[in-house]
Amino acid sequence: METVIRGLILYVFLMLIFRISGKRTLYEATVFDFVLLLIIAETAEQALVGEDHSLMNSFVLIITLLLTDISLSLLKQKYKGFGNVLDGVPVILLDDGKLLHERLKKVRVDEADIMESARALRGLERLDQIKYAILEKDGKITIIPKEQEQKEIEKV
Numbered sequence: 001m002e003t004v005i006r007g008l009i010l011y012v013f014l015m016l017i018f019r020i021s022g023k024r025t026l027y028e029a030t031v032f033d034f035v036l037l038l039i040i041a042e043t044a045e046q047a048l049v050g051e052d053h054s055l056m057n058s059f060v061l062i063i064t065l066l067l068t069d070i071s072l073s074l075l076k077q078k079y080k081g082f083g084n085v086l087d088g089v090p091v092i093l094l095d096d097g098k099l100l101h102e103r104l105k106k107v108r109v110d111e112a113d114i115m116e117s118a119r120a121l122r123g124l125e126r127l128d129q130i131k132y133a134i135l136e137k138d139g140k141i142t143i144i145p146k147e148q149e150q151k152e153i154e155k156v
Contacts (some may be wrong), residue, residue: 002051003048003049003057003060003061003064005051006047006048006061006067007048007060007061007064007068008064008068009137010044010047010048010067011064011065011069012050013088014040014044019086038061047063063076072086077106087137088137088138089137090134090135090136090142091103091106091107091134091135092128092132092133092134093107093109093114093130093133093134093141094127094130094132095116095129095132096131096132096146097126097127097129097130097131097146100115107135109135109141111127113141114127114130114133114141114143117128117133117140117141117142117143118133118143120126121142121143122143122145124143124145128143128146129146130143130144130145130146131144131145131146131147132144137148
């Protein structure tokens with residue numbers, strides 16, 4: 001039973017930490033992010049198993065974590081508000097070519113991130129060509145060009 005409780009506590013703790021750290025933490029992992037995740041995984045493994053390295057303990061932990069994940073996904077389906085708390089909601093970062101600085105600061109995204117997505121996804125070169133830039137729940141930035149820019153792109 002101690003293994004199940006350890007697994008649940010660690011699962012909730014990691015969910016909170018990654019939720020607080022922001023959407024972009026896992027989206028485009030840098031080498032630093034990858035190393036950090038490896039260290040977190042090793043630390044979590046030690047916290048989960050303690051001195052018990054038995055096969056049965058591993059099975060119990062895996063089942064506990066999978067059941068917790070399935071339970072949370074079912075709760076998100078049933079209660080939309082619960083899903084918004086766990087996964088967050090999309091955030092508009094740019095409205096009609098104008099940066100929304102407070103939102104950018106809150107989600108730790110800058111103009112360079114928006115322009116990178118605008119160039120990669122839509123071939124846009126300036127902020128004034130963008131109608132909306134939206135940080136999605138998965139950390140990707142969606143770019144919606146202004147109508148005249150969209151028509152020019154479609155001609156090419």
